[in-house]
Amino acid sequence: MICQCARLMEDGKIVFIGYGMPQIAAILAQRLHAPRMIQLYEFGAVGPLPETPFVRFTMGGPRNCYKSLAWTNMNTIFAQAQLGMVDLGVLGATQIDQFGNINSTMLGADYTRPVKRFPGSGGANEVLTQCWRTVIVIMHERRRFVKRVDFVTSPGYLDGTPEAREKAGLPRGTGPWRVVTSKALYGFDEPSKRMSLLGVLRGVSKAEVLKEMEFEPLVGEKVEELEPPTSGELRVLRNEIDPTRAIIGKTVRS
Amino acid sequence: MDVLQAGIGEFTVEDPDELRAFMRTEKRREMVDKVVPEAEAVRRYVKDGDYVSFDFSSFTRGPASLVREIIRQRRQNLWFAAKFTLMESTLLAAAGCLQGIDVGFLGLGSLIGKAVEDGRIKVTEWTNGTLTLRHLAGAMGVPFLPSRSLLATDTLTYSGAKVVQDPFTGKPIALVPAVNPDVGLVHVHQCDVYGNARCFGPGVSPLETAMASKRTIISTEEIITTDDIRKEPSKTTIPYYLVDAVVYAPFGCLPGGAQGVYEMDTEHFLEYMAASGDEQKMGAYLDKYIYSVSSHEEFLDKRVGVTRLMDLKRQATIKEGYH
Numbered sequence: 041m042i043c044q045c046a047r048l049m050e051d052g053k054i055v056f057i058g059y060g061m062p063q064i065a066a067i068l069a070q071r072l073h074a075p076r077m078i079q080l081y082e083f084g085a086v087g088p089l090p091e092t093p094f095v096r097f098t099m100g101g102p103r104n105c106y107k108s109l110a111w112t113n114m115n116t117i118f119a120q121a122q123l124g125m126v127d128l129g130v131l132g133a134t135q136i137d138q139f140g141n142i143n144s145t146m147l148g149a150d151y152t153r154p155v156k157r158f159p160g161s162g163g164a165n166e167v168l169t170q171c172w173r174t175v176i177v178i179m180h181e182r183r184r185f186v187k188r189v190d191f192v193t194s195p196g197y198l199d200g201t202p203e204a205r206e207k208a209g210l211p212r213g214t215g216p217w218r219v220v221t222s223k224a225l226y227g228f229d230e231p232s233k234r235m236s237l238l239g240v241l242r243g244v245s246k247a248e249v250l251k252e253m254e255f256e257p258l259v260g261e262k263v264e265e266l267e268p269p270t271s272g273e274l275r276v277l278r279n280e281i282d283p284t285r286a287i288i289g290k291t292v293r294s
Numbered sequence: 295m296d297v298l299q300a301g302i303g304e305f306t307v308e309d310p311d312e313l314r315a316f317m318r319t320e321k322r323r324e325m326v327d328k329v330v331p332e333a334e335a336v337r338r339y340v341k342d343g344d345y346v347s348f349d350f351s352s353f354t355r356g357p358a359s360l361v362r363e364i365i366r367q368r369r370q371n372l373w374f375a376a377k378f379t380l381m382e383s384t385l386l387a388a389a390g391c392l393q394g395i396d397v398g399f400l401g402l403g404s405l406i407g408k409a410v411e412d413g414r415i416k417v418t419e420w421t422n423g424t425l426t427l428r429h430l431a432g433a434m435g436v437p438f439l440p441s442r443s444l445l446a447t448d449t450l451t452y453s454g455a456k457v458v459q460d461p462f463t464g465k466p467i468a469l470v471p472a473v474n475p476d477v478g479l480v481h482v483h484q485c486d487v488y489g490n491a492r493c494f495g496p497g498v499s500p501l502e503t504a505m506a507s508k509r510t511i512i513s514t515e516e517i518i519t520t521d522d523i524r525k526e527p528s529k530t531t532i533p534y535y536l537v538d539a540v541v542y543a544p545f546g547c548l549p550g551g552a553q554g555v556y557e558m559d560t561e562h563f564l565e566y567m568a569a570s571g572d573e574q575k576m577g578a579y580l581d582k583y584i585y586s587v588s589s590h591e592e593f594l595d596k597r598v599g600v601t602r603l604m605d606l607k608r609q610a611t612i613k614e615g616y617h
Contacts, residue, residue: 082378082422082498083350083351083354083378083496083498084496091612095560096560097353097560097563098353098558099351100350100354100355100495100496101353101551101557101558102495102551102554102557102610102612102616103612105496105553107614108496111495111496111497113496113500113501113502114377114422115426115427115430115499115502118423118426122443145448151452152413153411153413154411155411156411157406157407157408157410158400159397159399159400159401159407160397160398160400160419160421161397161398161399161419161420161421161422161449162398162421162422163398163421163422164421165423165424165443165444165449166421166422166423166443169442169444191449192446192447192449193447193448194447194449195445195446195447198446204446205446207466208445208446208466209442209445209465209466209467209468210442210445210446211442
């Protein structure tokens with residue numbers, strides 16, 4: 041999942057990095073194929089080259105902000121995203137629906153009586169609204185891939201109707217781009233905006249993947265076989281980023 | 295300008311002229327020594343029912359000792375601006391200090407989630423970005439600022455934002471109301487006795503928080519002279535007249551870190567995480583680190599200890615940019 045996510049981070053792009061797993065994926069991408077990628081953090085760090093080994097919990101601290109190009113603040117970072125400067129955003133989510141709307145707020149039919157309350161948007165709404173493209177990282181579980189999210193925390197393609205985002209006033213040409221799970225990779229079909237299966241991890245069957253989803257995604261004729269972590273990726277993850285195994289396999293939540 | 299949609303979340307509107315009048319009469323222009331003990335600063339400026347905001351995060355340069363003092367003095371019915379929090383809101387909620395939270399990020403641990411599920415704590419939905427933008431509006435003395443965030447979401451429905459048709463482009467745009475907290479809490483690296491303050495490294499919104507807040511309490515790692523401030527004015531983050539109290543609180547961010555001075559205490563965070571989902575454990579945590587000690591000094595002395603402090607200081611090996 042970390043490796044699949046890292047592979048989507050292109051060199052030379054400005055990439056908004058969310059807390060936790062996206063941070064590790066970003067370091068991996070920078071070390072392997074995207075040395076000129078600019079990491080951007082909501083609290084204001086621009087272009088850091090994070091120090092490894094990666095320390096659990098770190099985000100605004102010196103190790104993660106090491107050798108930044110600039111230190112600014114939240115209003116500046118989100119203004120730059122709104123301005124159109126951020127190519128990619130990477131986010132986690134609790135629930136996602138077939139149009140890429142995400143929920144990180146609550147479960148239940150009635151907002152006033154949540155069955156389960158989660159932390160809420162954080163910066164996710166800004167990312168999914170303002171970045172040109174957004175990658176959503178989520179555990180591959182049936183209860184997470186739902187027909188309709190209980191609460192739209194951050195906007196995907198809304199109800200999937202043409203130009204739904206633009207009509208609502210959301211920046212033109214933005215929206216969820218890829219969904220990464222531990223087993224599969226998805227994109228969004230044009231013009232239906234429905235989630236479509238692009239790839240499954242080698243050794244995992246399509247049926248296995250689809251069984252763990254409440255809705256049926258579009259399945260193209262050609263579904264790519266996703267390569268498991270390569271020895272090069274594992275070397276960086278294990279030797280440089282997390283030699284004590286404190287993080288990998290533990291940070292991937294919600 | 296037609297209102298196309300209005301969020302139903304609870305929030306308070308500040309009259310900008312009343313705010314100006316407050317700033318004119320209540321914020322001192324003269325340079326006076328504002329250093330007070332932490333307990334005194336909280337007693338004086340944090341009242342039951344106040345709206346409280348802070349900067350920056352639980353892990354980094356957060357006003358942790360001030361938050362503990364608010365809990366120790368058992369303030370009640372506070373509203374809290376959770377714009378980038380993991381721990382502060384959870385502790386305040388567990389200690390019974392909160393009536394409501396403006397949610398950017400609610401906080402870590404299932405206890406605070408439960409408090410919302412049970413209706414013990416009210417919430418209004420925002421996002422980290424729009425809650426911080428509300429502070430900028432508050433800092434500018436304008437009643438609102440426009441944003442393209444929030445649109446077309448349930449987050450907007452349960453926020454206090456309004457969607458209007460932008461009179462210039464005709465496109466829908468969200469307006470978020472200013473927030474002017476009763477109290478802003480900012481931990482800084484250095485300041486003088488008047489409150490001219492320096493924060494090093496990135497930060498969420500130290501200046502906006504200090505400007506928007508009616509009362510600003512800063513806690514500081516170090517007190518320096520005004521001569522030092524005047525030698526390098528580009529390092530000043532917050533000018534003195536925005537500050538109402540200065541609290542000398544070295545290691546005041548613990549268990550978070552102050553960049554370049556000491557690292558965050560990961561072991562303490564793991565202990566907090568273990569407590570954050572269990573009422574009894576959280577009660578024990580609050581007792582151990584807050585109620586059973588009378589002050590930040592006693593917390594450092596009896597609950598952290600010199601050995602640990604030295605170790606966390608030693609771990610802060612990256613200094614570039616933080617001085």
